[in-house]
Amino acid sequence: MPAKRTLFENIWDAHLVAQPSGRSPIIYIDLHLVHEVTSPQAFDGLRVAGRKVRQPARTVATVDHNIPTEPRGTPITDLIAAKQIAALQANCKEFGVRLFDMDSPEQGIVHVIGPELGLTQPGMTVVCGDSHTSTHGAFGALAFGIGTSEVEHVLATQCLAQQRPKTMKIDVRGRLAEGVTAKDLALGIIGQIGTDGATGHVIEYAGEAVRGLSMEGRMTLCNMSIEAGARAGMVAPDETTFAYVQGKRFAPRDGEWEKAVEYWRGLPTDEGAGFDKVVEMDAEQLSPFVTWGTNPGMVAPVTGRVPEPRSLNESDQRATELALQYMGLEPGKRIEDIGIDRVFIGSCTNSRIEDLRAAAQVAKGYHVSSKVRAMVVPGSQAIKRAAEREGLHQIFLDAGFEWRESGCSMCLGMNPDILQPGERCASTSNRNFEGRQGRGGRTHLVSPMMAAAAAIAGHFTDIRNWKFQ
């Protein structure tokens, strides 16, 4: 009887190009996504060494990190950002790489457009010079973030020398309750295992709650894998996956489609296959979560309170004290009593059409609190168009939200969308690090519904009690 195998092992083994003795295995990369911030030095390296991009067809670029979300055509006032964008344009032209530029109808956050264009497919290896590349694991791909030296390596060789990671299964039993989303599941997992809980591992998310997630939900979950320290996160492909991919612009066509699906059906983990680590969770125990600190593991249920540092061990105690000081929060404060100044709905974690629908459903018939400034930043131009066709933008605008152009925006504040010192923000993004959304800014991570509700209430509120109109 053949050995029982995991999804990860199936993909890894299928991509082994060489296993030199005493060296890291060399694996083939099917799809390399490129953006403006982590690529200029890599292209420079190619030029210096006189190398070419080995597989331009497997390399796709867009601009997302530092572009303004003002109406397109507005000049970029940040000259250094403009120079970086110009560098990507010139590099793509010189090396023959496909670029979805600022004025392209396909432009968007790199981890949003990969899936929506059908570039991301089950069984693939996907890399990008961005840690949230783990998003693409939602399709049953092995997808991970790399640094600029590795970007250059992939451009030059279409391969990476990688030590084989360990495997971790996170088995989520039961179903998520109404109002508890993939984002809450991700935050619940990180809260339980910690921001280094999965370091060195590739996570496979499994169980009834994960199977029940839409592709958008799976992307949100896999996106946050890096916040638990994981190399990658993945979900086995199934009918939900195939239905999403089929017909997308770069999806396999005609005869290629049937062959691809047949191959994809053989990828999932065998019943009883072994993992280096297994974590079990009960979906029914999860609530909507709100982070209170300066990393995504510092999280509490919306019905909970800011922790008392005294109650923790020594190193956590100090980290918690520093976090609460930065966040301007008192130990023991009720989460629902925390008032906010800003709301950001967007990012590669939560800017997809389903996220916008969920937020719009909450906002409908209400108005943003007079002390809050709230913005919605769709993940891509395609999502923006889809939302406008459905009238979601009108719901947001009527409720007093700003409706902006696509990009990474205030998730990392490389463009002009930033928090002012001391401003407190309910954000659907992925990192609440000090200064992440702007120096001195205070970020609380939540789901899109929780963010919309906070915008209206002016403070965090339990979405499970929301009166939808």
Place this chain on the structure above:
Amino acid sequence: MKPFRTHRGRVAPLDRINVDTDQIIPKQFLKRIERTGFGQFLFYDWRFAADGVRNSGFVLDEPRYKGASILVAGKNFGCGSSREHAVWALADFGFRAVISSSFADIFANNSTKNGFLTVCLSEGEVAELMQRSRGVNDYQLTIDLEQCEVRDDQGFRAKFPIDEFVRHCLLNGLDDIGLTLQHEAEITDYEALHPVQSALVT
């Protein structure tokens, strides 16, 4: 890449856990298109006030840690964003290595590509080095990659684990891309069996 064999230098303590790459090099400095010049922005928000004036009291600015080339920090160092700029900033500032009880994967990977060493010791050993670097004036450590050992003049000695291939590359300053291209024939064979899907080429 500059080889790393043995390095002796002054040690600075950064007594924080989960130091993320957003702290090491904040995003507003990621717009440069060169690999150099990032050192001046290292730990910017901790070292400087919003108006660019130096904050008092950040550990790297204490005269006793001036010129430090080895940083000792709490667990999970380098978590978060994949920005290699974090390593470039540390190296450009003058550091050759960070010692911690654990590192985030991407940061550790990026370090090795720049001849920059991440040394993993036990939590107890890291705490001991943190204490010595505070207690001893001009505290110096030797990091010996040939022996995989960290030692000082006061009797501290600890072995550290490192992947043998990574060690080989660091000791010899080897270019990863060149090594992979030694397998050109295997890559070409692989590509012949796995052609690009038609939708991508049309």
